[in-house]
Amino acid sequence: xxxxxxxxxxxxxxxxxxxxxxxxxMGVPRSGALDSFACRVANLLAxxxxxxxxxxxxxxxxxxxxxxxxxxxxxxxxxxxxxNSNPVGSWRTTRVQKGDIVRIPRASSGCRAxxxxxxxxxVPLVMKSRSTFVRADxxxxxxxGLVKGDLLKKGEDIVLPEPSRILPAQFIPEYRKEIVxxxxxxxxxxxxxxAADSFFTTRYEVTAQSDRMGCRLRGxxxxxxxxxxxxxxxxxxTPGNIQIPADGQPIILLVEQTTGGYSKIxxxxxxxxxxIAQAMPGSPVRFKRVSIEEAHRLYREDENRLQKIRxxxx
Amino acid sequence: xxSNLYDTVRFRxxxxxxxxxxxxxxxxxxxxxxxLSLSSRLRENPPRGVQNVVPAYRCFAVIxxxxxxxxxxxxxxxxxxxxxxxxxNPPEGEVVFIPVCYGGEFGPDIDFVSSVTGLKLEEIMEIHxxxxxxxxxxxxxxxxxxxxxxxxxxxxxxxxxxxxxxxxGSVGIAETQTGMYPVESPGxxxxxxxxxxxxxxxxxxxxxxxKAGDRIRFEPISSxxxxxxxxxxxx
Numbered sequence: 001x002x003x004x005x006x007x008x009x010x011x012x013x014x015x016x017x018x019x020x021x022x023x024x025x026m027g028v029p030r031s032g033a034l035d036s037f038a039c040r041v042a043n044l045l046a047x048x049x050x051x052x053x054x055x056x057x058x059x060x061x062x063x064x065x066x067x068x069x070x071x072x073x074x075x076x077x078x079x080x081x082x083x084n085s086n087p088v089g090s091w092r093t094t095r096v097q098k099g100d101i102v103r104i105p106r107a108s109s110g111c112r113a114x115x116x117x118x119x120x121x122x123v124p125l126v127m128k129s130r131s132t133f134v135r136a137d138x139x140x141x142x143x144x145g146l147v148k149g150d151l152l153k154k155g156e157d158i159v160l161p162e163p164s165r166i167l168p169a170q171f172i173p174e175y176r177k178e179i180v181x182x183x184x185x186x187x188x189x190x191x192x193x194x195a196a197d198s199f200f201t202t203r204y205e206v207t208a209q210s211d212r213m214g215c216r217l218r219g220x221x222x223x224x225x226x227x228x229x230x231x232x233x234x235x236x237x238t239p240g241n242i243q244i245p246a247d248g249q250p251i252i253l254l255v256e257q258t259t260g261g262y263s264k265i266x267x268x269x270x271x272x273x274x275x276i277a278q279a280m281p282g283s284p285v286r287f288k289r290v291s292i293e294e295a296h297r298l299y300r301e302d303e304n305r306l307q308k309i310r311x312x313x314x
Numbered sequence: 315x316x317s318n319l320y321d322t323v324r325f326r327x328x329x330x331x332x333x334x335x336x337x338x339x340x341x342x343x344x345x346x347x348x349x350l351s352l353s354s355r356l357r358e359n360p361p362r363g364v365q366n367v368v369p370a371y372r373c374f375a376v377i378x379x380x381x382x383x384x385x386x387x388x389x390x391x392x393x394x395x396x397x398x399x400x401x402x403n404p405p406e407g408e409v410v411f412i413p414v415c416y417g418g419e420f421g422p423d424i425d426f427v428s429s430v431t432g433l434k435l436e437e438i439m440e441i442h443x444x445x446x447x448x449x450x451x452x453x454x455x456x457x458x459x460x461x462x463x464x465x466x467x468x469x470x471x472x473x474x475x476x477x478x479x480x481x482x483g484s485v486g487i488a489e490t491q492t493g494m495y496p497v498e499s500p501g502x503x504x505x506x507x508x509x510x511x512x513x514x515x516x517x518x519x520x521x522x523x524x525k526a527g528d529r530i531r532f533e534p535i536s537s538x539x540x541x542x543x544x545x546x547x548x549x
Contacts, residue, residue: 187334300381
């Protein structure tokens with residue numbers, strides 16, 4: 001059923017779910033929500049399975065007119081959402097009525113917010129996912145970001161018994177201005193033996209050239225060791241790989257690339273990928289070296305936290 | 315005789331969910347064959363926690379769920395698969411025919427390639443379409459295949475300034491490589507022709523026409539045949 005008309009799309013608003021899995025070997029990247037924790041919690045608050053399609057909202061948000069009654073929930077970046085000019089908080093469920101105007105102005109903390117609706121946004125499944133992959137023109141709503149005048153539909157009508165569900169404050173992530181990303185050395189750390197120590201102590205800055213493919217940083221040059229090849233034979237890449245191109249400025253790969261020919265000094269751990277999604281252009285970033293065992297311990301810790309949230313919001 | 319193939323596979327960590335398995339050095343048909351056969355055996359009998367296996371030229375990535383496995387367990391499982399004799403020879407892969415209209419509006423760089431190689435348009439067509447190109451790996455964009463085996467006589471440098479947009483279906487040459495653009499994208503390859511086939515069609519039951527391990531054979535077609543097939547593909 002039709003649920004929203006788009007009055008104003010915002011800077012970049014796309015439909016995403018948790019991603020498109022199983023096609024990496026065909027060059028089709030995962031896509032999906034960059035901050036998967038925020039996407040999962042938005043869905044749980046709206047009474048959905050965690051993988052339903054949501055709106056991923058970047059820096060400035062959309063204005064939407066409700067065409068029917070629905071439950072909505074906004075998570076991720078703090079965007080100052082209002083319904084008919086009344087502020088409604090994030091990380092909680094809000095009921096909207098037909099004709100209500102939902103405004104999601106601008107991120108004041110964090111960079112990306114996620115809007116879920118009960119039933120999930122309804123677009124065709126393409127290769128097992130509803131995620132938009134703009135560069136290849138498919139998935140989501142016609143393979144592109146929202147534009148003015150779009151009609152958004154939602155899936156089967158789930159009516160929530162409790163209209164106001166709230167994520168307890170201790171589970172709400174804090175988006176700091178300065179971001180510390182924990183990373184495991186490799187897969188080409190042996191090309192950067194001289195640069196490694198300074199890489200893990202230097203401050204970089206997120207640039208405005210960042211997108212869903214890569215978070216581009218600016219800072220002191222990361223130099224290859226003398227004799228180390230500048231490029232490698234093309235190999236699979238993974239979200240979090242920190243590649244060092246010829247200009248020595250690191251790029252953290254995100255969710256829209258499957259292979260690459262640049263060397264990677266280190267790889268951001270899964271537990272910190274949401275932190276990159278929430279980094280605004282201009283944010284300072286530091287890297288901290290961790291072991292794979294530590295990365296896996298943090299991965300399990302995140303899973304346990306999510307398990308607790310599932311119990312509370314069920 | 316020296317070989318690029320490793321005696322036994324080597325491992326590299328790529329973050330906390332991906333393990334790279336190296337089979338050898340360089341771009342070498344033997345090394346790539348090992349990559350494809352070992353990765354397909356792993357895909358047929360995935361060890362616990364393995365979610366995806368992604369082959370490339372000389373290595374493959376094993377994507378895993380850290381809640382269900384870890385690199386130590388995976389390494390020993392992969393080595394034990396490597397050391398087990400396969401039940402049967404690996405499948406040979408298929409020959410996939412791709413019709414191409416060379417030159418003219420579809421191949422804007424064919425005159426440049428002709429001037430660098432000293433070959434006439436007919437000769438370029440003849441040489442480019444007279445052999446089978448093995449698909450070593452797929453990546454860069456959906457369905458973009460890295461092909462081996464191009465005749466050295468067709469060698470041409472990349473464009474000095476990459477084009478901002480190359481139409482889907484374009485067939486090009488860069489140095490000693492040839493390839494096709496399945497989706498519209500920027501690129502620096504010399505474009506010599508175009509296929510009317512949709513190399514990537516996400517809504518089609520099988521979105522792709524080939525996979526790693528297949529061989530591509532280009533078939534020259536006329537511009538009228540191009541138009542007929544183009545309409546047919548999109549009707």
